[in-house]
Amino acid sequence: MKLMRFGDRYGKKRLVVEDESGTLRDATGLVGDLNPDTLGAGALATLKTADLSVLPAFDPAGQRVAPPVAQPRNIWCVGLNYSDHAAEAGMDIPEEPILFNKSSATYCGPMDDILHAPDMTKLDWEVELGIVIGKPTLGISKAEAMDHVAGFTLVNDVSERAWQLERGGQWVKGKSYPNFCPTGPWLVTADAIGDVQALDMWLDVNGQRMQTGSTSKMIFDVATIVSYMSTFCQLEPGDLICTGTPPGVGAGMTPPVWLTPGDRVTLGIEGLGEQAQSVVAVGAAA
Structure with a gap:
């Protein structure tokens, strides 16, 4: 569905x-x-x-x-969850999922503008598979995990890298500006998506292909993520989990490439539809 x-x-x-x-x-x-x-x-x-x-x-x-579901109570994220993206970043593959949050104010529609504040210098993109939780989830096994998933959606985990990495190392700073989590267009239930660990994904900036990847490269798969997180916290219905991004982010390029006002970002995941956003200076958003 x-x-x-x-x-x-x-x-x-x-x-x-x-x-x-x-x-x-x-x-x-x-x-x-x-x-x-x-x-x-x-x-x-x-x-x-x-x-x-x-x-x-x-x-x-x-x-x-x-967005395909109204405002979630929580937006969770998994960092460095693609083996090829970890290699791009020059970082070791994590032994356990790296978890962080995005502010609820980041949540917006898939075609809404990406906001660029005057003091942003390293605005970046990340195409990601989003998990939407369907019922309260606490202390479950990996075998039980998919029964707690309502479905899947497309996410752009927009990031301001200078704030993320150069302001004390707290990733939430670089992930939480308004409109930094375009979500949708579709919520697709698991029975309609096929193999969620074999979906092609892509992202373009101004018509140029930047990211090409597959959910097959996830270090920690969907079931592992949901079970693992339920060890530490209770996941609630509607909660969104952003599961990481493949290579091709702006920070990984030589030299790095950053988004600026006027840029156009388009992205998609097989079976989950496509998004399109314009980058606009704060105060100029529609």
Whole structure:
């Protein structure tokens, strides 16, 4: 099953599901919005058993694409989780997942602007697979992990490297500016994605291919990440886990390449759709 949400950033959203024919259907009247509460209450199970053909068709023309799930309680991230990206960065492959957070204010739609503040000097991109948690998750085994996953989505883990690496080494500083987590367009349930550990991924800047990768290169796979994190914290319905990026980030190039206002970033993951963002100076965002 594939789901999207449409609507203004601070207004009411429409939840849309794709039926077997590829037609978009408005499911708002059936389950309401897709948010941490409705996910925890079984919204996806309701949709999976519903006759989608009786739902009204939805025309997305002129509509803003919102993130596929309403504001998560937590945004988690895994660092250096691709073997080829670790090599690019000249860093050792981690023995355990490297975990950090992004501020909830980073969460935005897949086509929303990337904001560039005046004192940013090393703004970078990262195409990533996002895991969306479907139910409370604490102390589970790897074998149980996929039962706790609502689905998968596309994420751009935008990063300001100077803040991340040159301001005391606390990664959250370089990861938490508003709009630093474009998410969506789709939430795709596990049964509709095939092998989540074999998805092609890519990212372009101004039409030039920068990142080409595959989730097969993840050091810690989806099930391992979810089980591992549940050892230390309770994951909540709607929580987003960004799982790391392949090589080709700006910081890894010689010389490094950084985003500046006017740049255009496009990215995608097989089966999860595509994103497109413009980099705009703060105060100039639409």
